[in-house]
Amino acid sequence: MTWERMQELMWPATWETLGMVGIAGxxxxxxxxxxxxxxxxxxxxxxxxxVAVNRVLGVIVNVxxxxxxxxxxxxxxxxxxxxxxxxxxxxxATVPLAIGAIPFFARLVETALREVDGGLIEAxxxxxxxxxxxxxxxxxxxxxxxxxxxxxxxLIALIGYSTMxxxxxxxxxxxxxxxxxxxxxxxxxxxxxxxxxxxxxxxxQLLGDLTARRLSRRGDYRSPLSLFRPRKAAKAAPRAxxxxxxxxxxxxxx
Amino acid sequence: xxxxxxxxxVYRSRGRDVLALDSVDLHVQxxxxxxxxxxxxxxxxxxxxxxxxxxxxxxxxxxxDGVELTALSGSEQRAGRELREARRRIGMVFQHFNLLSxxxxxxxxxxxxxxxxxxxxxxxxxxxELLDLVGLADKAxxxxxxxxxGQKQRVGIARALAGDPKVxxxxxxxxxxxxxxxxxxxxxxxxxxxxxxxxxxxxTHEMDVIKSVCDSAAxxxxxKVVESGRLTDLLADGHSRIARDLFPLGDFGxxxxxxxxxxxxxxxxxxxxxxxxxxxxxxxxxxxxxxxxVETIAGRLVGRMRVELPGSHTDNVVPIGYLRQQGLQVDVLxxxxxxxx
Ligand SMILES: Nc1ncnc2c1ncn2[C@@H]1O[C@H](COP(=O)(O)OP(=O)(O)OP(=O)(O)O)[C@@H](O)[C@H]1O
Ligand SMILES: [Mg+2]
Numbered sequence: 253m254t255w256e257r258m259q260e261l262m263w264p265a266t267w268e269t270l271g272m273v274g275i276a277g278x279x280x281x282x283x284x285x286x287x288x289x290x291x292x293x294x295x296x297x298x299x300x301x302x303v304a305v306n307r308v309l310g311v312i313v314n315v316x317x318x319x320x321x322x323x324x325x326x327x328x329x330x331x332x333x334x335x336x337x338x339x340x341x342x343x344x345a346t347v348p349l350a351i352g353a354i355p356f357f358a359r360l361v362e363t364a365l366r367e368v369d370g371g372l373i374e375a376x377x378x379x380x381x382x383x384x385x386x387x388x389x390x391x392x393x394x395x396x397x398x399x400x401x402x403x404x405x406x407l408i409a410l411i412g413y414s415t416m417x418x419x420x421x422x423x424x425x426x427x428x429x430x431x432x433x434x435x436x437x438x439x440x441x442x443x444x445x446x447x448x449x450x451x452x453x454x455x456x457q458l459l460g461d462l463t464a465r466r467l468s469r470r471g472d473y474r475s476p477l478s479l480f481r482p483r484k485a486a487k488a489a490p491r492a493x494x495x496x497x498x499x500x501x502x503x504x505x506x
Numbered sequence: 507x508x509x510x511x512x513x514x515x516v517y518r519s520r521g522r523d524v525l526a527l528d529s530v531d532l533h534v535q536x537x538x539x540x541x542x543x544x545x546x547x548x549x550x551x552x553x554x555x556x557x558x559x560x561x562x563x564x565x566x567x568x569x570x571d572g573v574e575l576t577a578l579s580g581s582e583q584r585a586g587r588e589l590r591e592a593r594r595r596i597g598m599v600f601q602h603f604n605l606l607s608x609x610x611x612x613x614x615x616x617x618x619x620x621x622x623x624x625x626x627x628x629x630x631x632x633x634x635e636l637l638d639l640v641g642l643a644d645k646a647x648x649x650x651x652x653x654x655x656g657q658k659q660r661v662g663i664a665r666a667l668a669g670d671p672k673v674x675x676x677x678x679x680x681x682x683x684x685x686x687x688x689x690x691x692x693x694x695x696x697x698x699x700x701x702x703x704x705x706x707x708x709x710t711h712e713m714d715v716i717k718s719v720c721d722s723a724a725x726x727x728x729x730k731v732v733e734s735g736r737l738t739d740l741l742a743d744g745h746s747r748i749a750r751d752l753f754p755l756g757d758f759g760x761x762x763x764x765x766x767x768x769x770x771x772x773x774x775x776x777x778x779x780x781x782x783x784x785x786x787x788x789x790x791x792x793x794x795x796x797x798x799x800v801e802t803i804a805g806r807l808v809g810r811m812r813v814e815l816p817g818s819h820t821d822n823v824v825p826i827g828y829l830r831q832q833g834l835q836v837d838v839l840x841x842x843x844x845x846x847x
Contacts, residue, residue: 297583298583299583299584300583300584301583369604371600371602371604372604372606374560374600374604375598375600375604376617376621377560377585377593378558378560378593378596378598378675379593379594379617379618379621379665379669380585380590380591380592380593380594380618380621380622380669381590381621382584382585382590383584385620385621389606389617389620389621390606393606393608393609394606394607394608396608467608
């Protein structure tokens with residue numbers, strides 16, 4: 253297979269993958285974020301404590317997470333038809349993708365929100381803030397770096413799931429790799445596609461990490477990934493010195 | 507300003523009931539700094555959290571600035587509108603500061619104002635004013651992660667004052683700070699109390715805090731307030747536990763039947779009189795000084811001295827009467843168990 257032919261096949265498949273992941277990702281964010289928030293708020297001791305609702309949501313999320321994706325794709329075909337008017341093509345694949353990713357993302361959101369110090373919520377309550385203000389002014393902004401990491405992880409998981417979309421004729425890079433590389437023994441082409449997927453995933457991860465790190469630089473939040481970046485630690489040192497100087501100022505002032 | 511009546515709080519954890527507050531009656535007057543001391547687990551935090559209803563008392567009432575908060579609607583998790591509005595007039599500072607790391611110092615101070623619904627311009631002005639008041643005007647653009655503990659607590663105090671509260675609650679606000687910084691924060695609280703007429707209810711486990719800033723104090727034990735009052739009154743009371751803890755004179759030796767040990771407490775101008783030498787001269791007795799301390803408490807000079815006189819209690823009735831006549835407070839210590847008889 254020539255390089256030109258490969259490109260001819262890869263471009264549309266790339267767009268299909270990005271289309272599926274983009275749309276499913278957006279739907280996941282829009283539905284998964286409130287779902288994760290509700291999981292936290294309705295829990296025992298939460299701001300909207302409601303044990304019944306919490307149980308139901310928990311069960312839905314757990315069931316959603318335990319169904320294998322390949323089965324999910326087939327199982328939701330009727331539902332897909334209702335939504336997109338078709339049960340074939342990459343558009344059709346967005347529905348099972350979103351359904352598969354929503355519970356996954358909701359759990360990540362839940363974990364991120366639980367990391368927010370209960371003392372902050374207490375402080376907001378003491379200021380006379382209601383539930384809405386506590387969510388908008390503390391829960392979401394304080395967990396933003398973790399939420400960005402959760403989005404990154406979810407998008408990458410979606411790219412992984414999207415390779416199975418071929419089952420409903422969803423196309424995309426995974427489908428291409430299976431059809432040409434595996435079924436027609438175009439091994440070289442398969443590796444080119446795998447390389448492209450690796451590049452896409454790496455770029456996404458880097459962008460996600462960069463954003464999360466920029467957002468958390470101000471606070472004392474440290475991404476676990478920062479352990480692998482010694483350069484960053486060296487940069488942080490001068491700041492520590494500055495803080496000490498400031499303390500001396502405070503002591504000498506009346 | 508703050509009154510609790512018959513305040514009781516029972517925690518139910520795993521079928522076991524913990525009585526954290528046992529019919530507490532507290533009365534904090536307007537414009538005073540009131541300190542609550544007590545050992546760990548005595549219920550101090552529970553008490554202060556019941557004052558702004560972060561914790562719903564099991565029974566009893568809380569009244570702050572004439573409003574009976576316990577009568578306002580809301581559950582423990584969700585406060586009703588009226589309670590939320592009442593809370594805006596009660597500032598609170600925390601042991602671990604509880605500042606938002608995603609916001610600058612200025613934005614942290616603006617937070618309560620955003621909740622009140624003040625517009626951007628007024629928020630800026632007010633926050634700048636408050637930061638100036640706590641001496642952090644130059645740190646407005648810094649993030650909490652870049653500040654020292656003392657500076658963080660100053661931000662916490664500025665934030666607590668944003669809603670122009672009449673009452674400030676403080677749960678161990680200085681416990682995470684070194685002694686030097688503790689002193690500067692306490693001085694700030696004292697200044698705010700005097701400049702703004704702010705009523706302060708503070709919790710501490712350090713007697714030094716009570717000594718340096720409080721007008722009144724209460725001692726808690728096992729969920730009960732076992733003693734409370736103005737420091738000057740407590741010091742005049744020979745049986746006061748708080749007064750005794752404020753003035754630790756140490757242990758004294760085991761009792762001898764032919765000796766009388768007195769504890770003499772003087773306030774204000776009393777020490778100006780050389781009463782020890784007067785006593786020795788007038789009654790021709792040898793006085794042995796066992797211990798003494800002089801402190802400034804609630805802005806007044808207060809001293810306590812432990813002396814030993816020869817002879818039993820009955821032999822010393824006259825000299826003791828003489829000392830009392832001089833306006834001194836005299837307690838005769840019972841040597842067998844170390845408490846004032
Ligand atoms: N949420 C809770 N659930 C169950 N028991 C609690 C809870 N909070 C406090 N208690 C119990 O109530 C009692 C009083 O606790 P509190 O925190 O008021 O003590 P404290 O005087 O503030 O102690 P410390 O000096 O250690 O802060 C303790 O026995 C504690 O175990
Ligand atoms: Mg406590």
